[in-house]
Every structure is written in structure tokens, then in C-alpha cells.
Amino acid sequence: MTDAPRRTALDATHRGLGATMTDFAGWDMPLRYSSERDEHVAVRTRAGLFDLSHMGEITVTGPQAADLLDYALVGNIGGVKTGRARYTMICEDKGGILDDLIVYRLADQEYMVVANASNAQVVLDALSARAGGFDAAIRDDRDAYALLAVQGPESPGILKKLTDADLDGLKYYAGLPGTVAGVQALIARTGYTGEDGFELFVRPADAVALWEALTEAGKDAGLVPCGLSCRDTLRLEAGMPLYGHELTTATTPFDAGLGRVVKFEKTTNGGDFVGREALAEAAERAEARPPRKLVGLIARGRRVPRAGYPVVTADGTVIGEVTSGAPSPTLGKPIAIAYVDAAYATAGTEGVCVDIRGSHEPYEVTALPFYKRQK
């Protein structure tokens, strides 16, 4: 691609804060403002403010919006109540994952599908291709929203200073329209950090005012701006998959240990949905003879595993591959998510190493997530 990177409505704000910027899926996004470790710790202990305006919003409306989404996605979308959200996936006919999504039901006949920035066009195209015969309209709303996230234990207190919306009544994976700092927003209790937090979908023209109001409201609570680098270590500790790493078109939801998102018992379209047959086979295979399983690895040493590094036995036999790895600020050790042969996937399995540029470093096999917040 020769196109210049896209910039969010907060671009000048990020530069004013001295952010290190990086190209991400065609967007120029903040990687970090100061130390990614400090940003990570702020989200775990206080609060962090993220610009996630690169995420792709697609609105689906109409009498058969629910039927269309039930057919196009693997989840039971018609069963989502208005004001609630659901984590789901869109798969190929052969079962491979095209993207993982959050779908918000905004009204009886209105949904907002939020896709990863790198896949937004793919999702838009797939939804459009699957919409034939349904009385529903698909609207590309990627330019209609900026997205700010406030994540961390202090986030409810910070947001309460700026809104009269009933945050206490807002459950995890729910969203409601409201006013935050005088700005119209969809307030959603969702996030990608493993902490309590909110995602605020607003008009791009309102993004700077909202960012500034949140910064001011969070000052005493220790809120700091956070970039994509700490977002990655936060989600990794929380065991959340990332498209392009744990999830690809070469994996089905069952291979990724996320078979629970696939609902075969749908009441719409006679139960039919794209990928149904292949996914039923994948479910059986994952149960009876899984080739590989997604596990957590904790380093005994200090060297950091990276995506693509082989997982090996002490004698060097390749038994898997790292999909994501980073030093974990919370555990104080490097951690990784990896696909490993099922025979080595049980927590506590001995003799598992990662080949770190030729050196076989010992790792402990563990269940995901690495980190779970205390509620």
C-alpha cells in the first residue's frame, strides 16, 4: 500500500503529548507516551486512557438485522438483549476465523459490529456478501466514530465525574447511550485489558474535548494516556487472543479454545449459518483428537519469546509455535501464548522450551489467563 497512514481525530493530541507513533493496520497510532511498563501498571492499579479510533464500526439495521447477523456470524446474535454486547466471530465457509468481533445491540433492529482495524474491510465485505435475501441494511460507520477507552480500577470513579448515566447499572458487556462531559456517547463496559473499564464511541469532532475532560477528571486518580504497546501486554496477561496471532483463517474457534462462541442451536434461518458444517467437524476434532492446543507459557529465565518462535522439547523436537510473547510486568517474567501439541498442553508439563534464536529456554506450561483481576 502506498496510501499515507490514516490519522485519528486525536492525532495532534498524541503528538502534543510526545507519543511515539507507529503504523498499525494503515493507521498512525500511539505506541507509547512514556514507558510502556508504567502505562501497563497504571491500567492494572489506577487507570489508563486509550485512543482506539482505528477500530472498525459497521452498523446493521432493519427488520432482519438479527437474522442476517445470526447467519453471517457464529454467535447467537438474535438472543442478545438491547443494551448488551457479545463477543463473537465471523468465519469462512471452511471454518477459518475471518475476525473476532464485539456486537452491540443498540435497539431492537439496530446493531453495531466492531471489527479489528486490520479486518474492518474484510468484515464489511463478508457481511455485504452474506446479506442477500435479508431485509437489513449494512452501513460502513468507520468514519462516523472515534473510540476512547478508560480502563482500570479507577475508571468507574473517573467516568462518574463526567456523566449522569447509570454506570452502576451498566453491566460488563453492556452499552447504553449517554452524555459524557457534554458529549453524546455510546458508553460500553467493555475492554481489552483484563480490567474493569469503559469504551466510549463518540463523533470524531467530539474526541478531543472528551479526551481532555477524561484527562482532567482522571488526574487525581492517576490516569495516564496509554498506547498500543501496553494494550498488547495487558491483553496477553489477560489471555485474550489477538487476530493475526492466536486467531487466523487457518484456525477455527475450536482450535483457539474458543468453541463456546459458536452456537449451533440458533433459532433463526433454520439454524443455518456460514461455516456451520466445517465448524461442527472442527468441534468434534478438537474434542476427540486435537492436533494442537492454545496454552500459556511462563519463562523460567529472562529471555522473551516472540510470535513465530518454535516451541521445542529439550532435545529440539518442534512441538508448537509461539503466537504472542512479551515480558509480563505483572508476573515479572516473560510470558507467551503458544499452540502446542496436545500431548504437551497440560498445565505443569515438564520439558517444554522455546527456541529463542537458537537457545532452548525452559518454560512452564500453564492455563490461560496469566492474570485475572480480583472482583
Next chain:
Amino acid sequence: MSNPQQLRYSKEHEWLSGAEDGVSTVGITEHAANALGDVVYVQLPEVGATVAAGETCGELESTKSVSDLYSPVDGEIAEINEDVVNDPSLVNSAPFEGGWLFKVKISGEPGDLLSADEYAAFIQS
């Protein structure tokens, strides 16, 4: 960001101190440390190892990336900084001081190293 005047600099972003008894200290610059992000692991050459100017002699690992460490001169490793092995964040917090990496007994004239001002111009370009 200021680069100490008394040091010399490589285009691979190492700094080299003046030699005392033929031994110089090597580290990476603040510019390089900032670009790497939080350094979490350093692999340094062993004491007694022979290093060559412009060749890899170790690794610096940060949250998001791995970078090779080069020696700015030919020589033999006289000492490594155990403090930075135990606490790699020193590379970020004190790149020109406590975050030094190794000392090298120089066996040849350093090649085309830059002055502080030349290095400042180099990283601007």
C-alpha cells in the same frame, strides 16, 4: 536529549568513552534507548571474548523487539556491567552512566566514529 561531548558515537548508536590504559567503556545512546522502549533483557559478550568493530556481540531486548548489540571497536572484553544484566532498565534510565554495557581493551584504532555534534546531526537526518 543531550549526548555527552567527551564520548564518541557509532552509527549503530553505541557510545565509546576515551581510553584509560587502553580500556574504553561502551553503552548505547539515549536516542537508541528511547527508540527501543523498555529494555527487559541484555545479553552481553563474555569477559575475554574478542569483538570486532561493527560486528554483533550481544542483544538488547525490549518489550516489543530484539536488537543486535554491536561493538564500536576491535578489542577484547575486559569487563561487563553485571548491574545492567540484573536490571536492564538501567539502559533506559541512565544510558550514559549506570546503564553502560561493557569495557573493551582496544586493539585497533576506532574507525569512523562520530563526535557528539556529528551524532546529533546524524540522528536528526
